[in-house]
Amino acid sequence: xxxxxxxxxxxxxxxxxxxxxxxxxxxxxxxxxxxxxxxxxxxxxxxxxxxxxxxxxxxxxxxxxxxxxxxxxxxxxxxxxxxxxxxxxxxxxxxxxxxxxxxxxxxxxxxxxxxxxxxxxxxxxxxxxxxxxxxxxxxxxxxxxxxxxxxxxxxxxxxxxxxxxxxxxxxxxxxxxxxxxxxxxxxxxxxxxxxxxxxxxxxxxxxxxxxxxxxxxxxxxxxxxxxxxxxxxxxxxxxxxxxxxxxxxxxxxxxxx
Numbered sequence: 394x395x396x397x398x399x400x401x402x403x404x405x406x407x408x409x410x411x412x413x414x415x416x417x418x419x420x421x422x423x424x425x426x427x428x429x430x431x432x433x434x435x436x437x438x439x440x441x442x443x444x445x446x447x448x449x450x451x452x453x454x455x456x457x458x459x460x461x462x463x464x465x466x467x468x469x470x471x472x473x474x475x476x477x478x479x480x481x482x483x484x485x486x487x488x489x490x491x492x493x494x495x496x497x498x499x500x501x502x503x504x505x506x507x508x509x510x511x512x513x514x515x516x517x518x519x520x521x522x523x524x525x526x527x528x529x530x531x532x533x534x535x536x537x538x539x540x541x542x543x544x545x546x547x548x549x550x551x552x553x554x555x556x557x558x559x560x561x562x563x564x565x566x567x568x569x570x571x572x573x574x575x576x577x578x579x580x581x582x583x584x585x586x587x588x589x590x591x592x593x594x595x596x597x598x599x600x601x602x603x604x605x606x607x608x609x610x611x612x613x614x615x616x617x618x619x620x621x622x623x624x625x626x627x628x629x630x631x632x633x634x635x636x637x638x639x640x641x642x643x644x645x646x647x648x649x650x
Contacts, residue, residue, distance in 0.1 A: 394510075395419070398521070398583045399598035400427035400557030401454065404487070405587025405646075406436035408596045409443060411624035412586045419620075421600055425506060427557045428454025428523040431499070432467060432487050433588055433642050435632045440587075441495045453502035454523045454558070455530040460487055461499030468530035479639040486637050504529065515608040520551035524558040533582065535563040543567050546578045552609045553579045553601070560590035562597050564617040576609040581617055587629070594649035595621040 397416050402409050416424065426449050431437035437460070444451060453461065455468035467484050471477040491499075506521040525531035526549035533542070533556055542565065546554050562584030569576045584597030591597075602616040630643035 394423070394512075394603045395421045396519075396601045396603070397421035397424045397598060398427060398555050398581075398601065399424075399586050400523070400583050401429040401560055401585035402426075402440050402587040403429055403432050403456070403585070404434035404437040404440050405624075405629050406434075406439045406443075407625040407628045408587040409440050411622050412596050412598055413443070413447075415620060415622040416598065419600060424449050425521055425555075426451040427521055427555065427583060428452050428502070429456045429557065430454070431460050431491065432456040433483050433633075433638065434629060435490070435636050435638075437487055437491045438495045441498060445498065450506060451502055452506055452521060452523055453499065453504060453529065456484070456487075457499045457502060458529055459484060460491055461496055461502070463488060463496065470530070470532065479641060483638055483642075510603060510607075512603060512605055512607050515610060517552045517603065517607060517609055517614070518550055519553045519555070520549055522554065522556045525556060526551070526554070530558065532559050533580070534559055535561065535565065535582070539567055542580055543569060543578065546580065551578065552576070553581065553615055555581045555583055555599070555601070557583055557585065560585035560588055562591060562599070562619050564619075566612065574610065577612050577614065578609070579615045579617070584619065588646065589649040590645075592649050593621065594626055594647060596624055597621055 459467045508519045510517040565580040583599040586596045600618040607614040633643040
């Protein structure tokens with residue numbers, strides 16, 4: 394089984410269009426969106442409606458949560474006063490241009506999606522969240538202490554936990570022992586379609602592969618493919634520059650930071 398997961402589009406329509414074009418070539422068995430469809434660019438309505446038209450199961454990102462409720466807070470961890478001011482303009486602008494139907498849709502999105510697979514005699518629990526199971530805007534960076542990541546996954550009963558929010562893709566395999574049995578848990582950050590921050594300006598999504606013999610007791614039970622794709626970055630960057638948004642967001646798109 395091949396499961397495609399994408400996240401953090403942030404109103405970047407050219408990136409989403411290119412993402413779907415690339416994804417369609419691979420014909421995954423299932424597709425999920427892990428949120429943050431809006432913010433930081435000029436196409437929140439178009440992005441929301443493109444995902445809705447495809448009938449893709451979607452969870453709320455922290456930006457979707459704020460815009461869905463019409464509040465001027467995205468739950469973003471801005472580090473400087475400049476970043477805070479830029480973010481304030483972004484959420485205000487998004488609240489101004491988002492449509493009523495799109496806002497209502499964002500308001501109804503679930504916080505997480507869980508699927509349990511029984512491919513053989515073992516169960517595999519897949520949990521999809523935006524930030525973490527504990528908080529929609531918690532950042533799970535790759536260097537998080539292993540004991541902390543393991544505790545989060547144990548508490549949420551996740552063998553495979555997929556998430557976004559940091560815009561930095563990675564796959565960590567964590568060994569665990571449950572009732573004397575060795576298990577392996579997979580923490581997968583799926584990166585960002587429309588606002589990468591890992592130094593690569595290409596968009597990113599993930600295809601997770603499960604086989605008939607996939608089991609939590611096997612180290613190689615889960616294959617994770619990070620799919621990078623080109624898109625019209627200049628179109629997205631110039632859209633930012635022609636809007637009330639900070640031009641720094643355009644520079645970030647060009648540099649992937």
